[in-house]
Amino acid sequence: MHAEAISPVMSDALVILGAAGIVIPVFARFRITPVIGFILVGLLVGPFGLGRLVYQHEWLFYVTISDPERLDPFAEFGIILLLFTIGLELSFNRLWAMRKLVFGLGALELLATGALLAAFLSMMGQYWTGALALGLALALSSTALVLPIAGTNTPVGRAALAMLLFEDIAIVPIIFLLGALAPFAGSEGMDGLFHTLWVGVLVVAGMMVIGRLALPRLFAQAARTKSPELFLAASLLVVMGASLATALIGLSPIVGALVAGLLIAETEYHTEIEGIMEPFKGLALGIFLITVGMGIDLFTIWENLGMITLAVVGVLFLKAIVTGVLLRLTGARRSTAIETGILMSSPSETTLIVLAAATSAMLIQPGTAQFWQIVTAIGLTVTPMLASLGRLIARRMEPTSAGAADDYDSDEPRAIILGCGRVGRLVAQMLTRHGKLYVAIDADSELVNRCRREGYHAIFGNAARMETLVRLGLPTAPAVILTMDEPVLAQRITRKLRAAYPELPIIARARDPNHAAELYRAGASTAVPETLEASLQLSEAVLVDLGVAMGPVIASIHEKRDEFREQIMESGELSQKPMLRTRVAES
Incomplete structure (x- = not known):
């Protein structure tokens, strides 16, 4: 053929x-x-x-792919999905916990770096609107690269997280500003700009009001069907509708996508939607980055090697210096400031998005955009090397910092309860009584709403999706408690958890001894059969009523429980190690 x-x-x-x-x-x-x-x-x-x-x-x-223009619609859709997922990842609770760092350090870093870059580009002859767009674009750093490298539980990772969170928030006003400037990029007048701004503010405000009223009902209906396909369809309907609404008034469709993500992030369904959209986010980002790579001409790089090298080094150096100095001024250790500054110095994948938005808004010429796309692509490519360089310099500058105390507090790990029924709520009550943090997850939206009204920390989501549990903090969770009355699902989840996390304490509710044996075989640390527990509680009540002292009764009940557990494990012909039989209290 x-x-x-x-x-x-x-x-x-x-x-x-x-x-x-x-x-x-x-x-x-x-x-x-x-x-x-x-x-x-x-x-x-x-x-x-x-x-x-x-x-x-x-x-x-x-x-x-010889004609990259064929991918433009897919790349644009990919950008919309990417910005939608950025909106989903933002949380007012998360921002409030880090508000001083996010809105202090993060704002200073972005505004100072962006202003210096814009001033320099303006002096080089770039018109002020284009210089502003380029300065803000190049001031951004890569969330997709920096956080996996630094993590979020180290001083460097937490400092970077604060700045990256503000940058994610700032995407909204940046894209809004570029969209507002678009129709008037070549005009000196400001009347049209102000008109577009106030119309845009009204439209976004209307979307937020309608979204707060309509989205919970829309996703509640989707949740009742327990259909991932319907959730996906509803999510795409919301993001595309919001994008079209902002596009119709002359703003970028990215603004609508971001607003849609922020609105859904405030509902109890955001974790489930994040899990469903995650594969699409990766593929959408992949398509966008492939189109970026296609725009890089190695011959153009060779012909302009001096200017490109100077631009890359200049951007990296300026961002590293500004970020490092600001960290030192806010009290970070010298080693943390050095390593974070170098790691955050490269541009971001969202830089490419802002460049694309600035180009479509006619704020910069396509040739200028291509030049800075090449600079950004090179910066992204060398980010892992920058991370290694930062660690090396930090260790030499301050070799004793490895065991130093952290500069910033990390989020405390919490147990994960699968199921918000009567058993799950009782477990949550006992954890709260003993000062243990937890989060409960259930796929029944009505049950989740009831739990939230009663004061439980519950969210809607599919507990069978590993990525959903990871978003809830599974890698650092002290224990996972399975309370659902679904034997097959409990066994499947237990098997997946044990395969991914061999040392994780998994405490599971079982219907009877046979089900408990299956759960042990799947990898449960402890399985509690309901029928046996009812018998033990009945025996305890009988013995107490007959006048036996409470101490010996409790001791005998514990002995019988351990005996039953041994019998269940032996009947399942298991080879579980004793270390896996971890009690909840030890978590």
């Missing part, structure tokens, strides 16, 4: 899906973010890479 007989869309889909299937696992194996991989794939298979040779070698048609 000749290349002409193959649909270009099918060929492009083959390249994109093939890249996702190869890049993500290969780069994950070496603990490198796939962001770099997607850019390199775009560079390799794009029109400036192997795509140049399609006419000489026809077989390359199947593994290259």
Whole structure:
């Protein structure tokens, strides 16, 4: 079959899906973010890479994309989904806990860096609107790269998280500002700008009011069906509707996507929606980054090597200095300031989004955007090397800092209760009474709403989705308690948890001894059969009423419970190690 007989869309889909299937696992194996991989794939298979040779070698048609404009609609949709998921990840509770760092350190870092870059670019001849757009774009740092490298439980990771959180928030006004400037980029007058701004504010305010009233009801209906497909359809309907609403008044559709994400983040369904949208986020970001890589011409880089090198070094140096100095002024250790400053110095994947928005708004020329896209792509690619350099310099500057106290407090781990029924609520009460933090999750929206009204920390979500539990803090959870009355589901979840976290205490509710044996076989640390517990409680009541002292009764009940547990484990022919039989109290 000749290349002409193959649909270009099918060929492009083959390249994109093939890249996702190869890049993500290969780069994950070496603990490198796939962001770099997607850019390199775009560079390799794009029109400036192997795509140049399609006419000489026809077989390359199947593994290259010679016309990147065909991907523009997919890339735009990918940007919308990416900004929607950024909105989903923001939480007012999370922001409030770190408000001083986020709105103090984070705001200072973005505004100071953006202002210095904008002033420098303006002096180089860039018109003020374009200089402002470029300064703000280049001031952003990569959440997708920095947090996986630094983590969130180290001084560097927590300092970076505070700044990145503010940058995620700032995306809203930045994109809003660029969208408002778009129709008047070449005009000196401000009347039209103010008109667009106040109309945009009214539209966004209306979306927020309508969203707060309508979205909980919409997703409550979807939750009652327990259909992930309906959740996905409702989510896409909301994000596309909001994007179209802002596009109709002349603002960027990204503004609508961000507002939609922020509104859904305030509902109890946001964790489930985040889990459902996660694969689409990765693929959407991958498509966008592939198109970025396709726009990189190695010959252009070679011809302008001096200017590009100077721009990359200048941006990295300026951002590292500003971030490091601000951290020192806010009380961070010298080693933390150095390492964080160097790690945060490269531009972000959202820099590319802002550049694209600025280009579509006619604030900068396409050639200027391409130049800074190349600078950004190079900065993203060298971020892991910057992280290593920062660690090396920090250790040499302050070698005793490894055991120093953290600069910032981390979120405290909490137990995860699967199920908000009567058993789950009782477990939550006992954990609260003994000062233990917890979060409960259930797929029954009405039950979750009841628990929240009664003061329980409960959220809506599918406990069978591992990514949902990870978002709730599974990697640091002291224990997971399964309370649902669904034997097959409990066994499947237990098996997945044990495979992913061999040392995690898993305490599970069982219907009877046979079910308990299955749970032990699946990897439960402790399985509690309801029928046996009812018998033990009945025996305890009888003995107390007959006049036996409470102390000996409780001791005998505990002995009998341990005896039953041994029998259950032996009947299941298990080889569980004693270390897995961990009590909740020890968590």
